[in-house]
Structures are given as C-alpha cells and as structure tokens.
Amino acid sequence: MTILITGGGGFLGGWVVRRLFAQGIDLRVFDRASDRRLVREIAGSNADNIDWRTGDVSNPDHVMKSAEGCSFIIHLAGLLTPDCANNPILGAQVNLLGTLNVFEAAKSQNMKGVAYASSGGIFGSSDGATPYPMTQYGAFKLACEGSARAYWTDAGMPSIGFRPTIIYGPGRETGLTAGPTLACREAVAGRAYTIGYSGKQDLIYVDDAAAAFVAAALNPFDGAHAFSLIGATEDVPDIIAAIKLHIPEAEIDFSGDEVPMAAEITPTPFEHILGPQPHIPLTTGIAQTIAHYKNLS
C-alpha cells in the first residue's frame, strides 16, 4: 500500500510524512517544489529517500502519472488564503481544478479513497456551523467538498475533507495565520515579533491534524464526509502568554484585523469512523514548537 501525499513538501505534509514513516508505511510525495528542507526538518533525514515526484497539481497528466500504483491520496497541495486573494484564477486552478485532478487520478487507479484538506475558511466570521465563505480560498474549499460528494455518488470514491482553522507548530512559516508559530521561532532567536491578526480563532497542533489524515488513510470508510478539525479556541494574548511561559523575555505583541473565519467551530466528531484521536493542548504544542526551533538554532 503506497500513499500519495500531494503537497507533501509543505508544513502539514511534513508531519503526515513523519507519522507514516513512524508506522513504516510506503509513501510518495507529489509537490511543485523539489526542496526537501522542511520535510527533513520535520521528519528527519529519511526525507532524502522519499519517492518524490515534482509536478503541478493543476496539470491532470502530472497528477495521473504521480498516482500510478498508489492506493490512497492525502491531498494537501494548495495555495493559501493570501495567494488565492492575490490571484483568484490561479487559486481556482490549483485549489479547485487540482482537487478534481486528484479525484480523477484516484478513480482511474481504483483507489480506496481520498483525504483532502478543506478549511475552516468555508465558514463566515460569525457562524462555525453553516458554510458561508468570505474569501476566495474558502469558496474554493467549499466547492471541493461538493465535488467530493459528487465523486461518491457518481463514482463510489470515498473521501473525507478535514476543515482545520489555524494549524500551528514546527514548520508553519507561511500564510495568513502563521503568526503563532513565527512568534515561537522569533522568540527563540531573541527577536521581537508582531502576530499579524487579533481575536479568537481555533488552533490545532499540527501533529493532531496529521493524525486525522493518516487515520483516514489507514481505516477503510465509505461515503463523502467533511469534518471540522478542531483544537481549541484561543485568543492571541493567551498564545503570547503560553510562549512567555517558556521565554519570559520574549517581545511579542499583536496587531491587525480579525481573521475572516468563525472563532467557535461547531464540533463534527469523526471518532466513530476513524477511532480515537490525539489532542495536544496549546501549552504543550507551544512548548514543542519552541523546542523545535531551539534544536535548529
């Protein structure tokens, strides 16, 4: 059983690779980038031995070829909120058509299923239960959920879309909500840092998010599901306090608007399908993130 991880060269991808390595499961990475730096930092020197295919997820041939011989796809490749806002056409090509390419490849290889990254961005800012995207990024993610349902009814392809809001932890260095992680990195380096958003948001530690995707790949299921991937609602000052527990002299503040996603996400449990899931609290996740950057320095 070989699992294909699209976007496996990125932040969440690195943590999925790390979990699959730990369980001795064959994997292949598909990413437009060939740089393994992040995956090496997260998953160790085994990253150099990965079957790594470079290509563009918006190109059907690239995806089809990379999927040959695989039995499941963990689909993480995509552009984040700022890139979709700056170039909505490219955002749709990568995030929406790219996802359709992934489902087509899964279908052609008779795969067991697809687990794909949706997002808390499918919700508007006031309601974490009713889809109402307020960004191009959120709109594309919601469209992917609809297409995933159609692939189940039309072609019997099982899928789970997970909707994290903010994933934080070692390696989260880009995107609108990288602030909590970058604050840890900068505090370790002794530099001042301003987290670029304000207000409360749901934060999940990256290894908890990776665990959900890996559980989907390893536990057979039917249907097309979309589950919110919840950690805990955290206010920015509480994140700063958690960092200062470990680095009291850290100079961290925050400024900027609230993120256009709901702060309180209504739980949609999935343990009945995928079994018990880990849950690392903020203080532990921040401690692990700080330890990671200390090790690198």
Ligand SMILES: NC(=O)c1ccc[n+]([C@@H]2O[C@H](COP(=O)([O-])OP(=O)(O)OC[C@H]3O[C@@H](n4cnc5c(N)ncnc54)[C@H](O)[C@@H]3O)[C@@H](O)[C@H]2O)c1
């Ligand atoms: N990080 C978060 O807080 C968060 C929250 C909700 C959902 N998500 C989703 O989770 C997934 C992974 O996010 P991440 O934080 O690891 O992002 P990331 O930017 O670190 O990783 C995305 C990866 O996709 C690759 N990629 C981008 N465009 C590509 C293309 N055209 N073809 C092939 N590969 C391409 C990038 O090179 C990168 O390695 C994304 O789909 C994202 O939308 C992330």
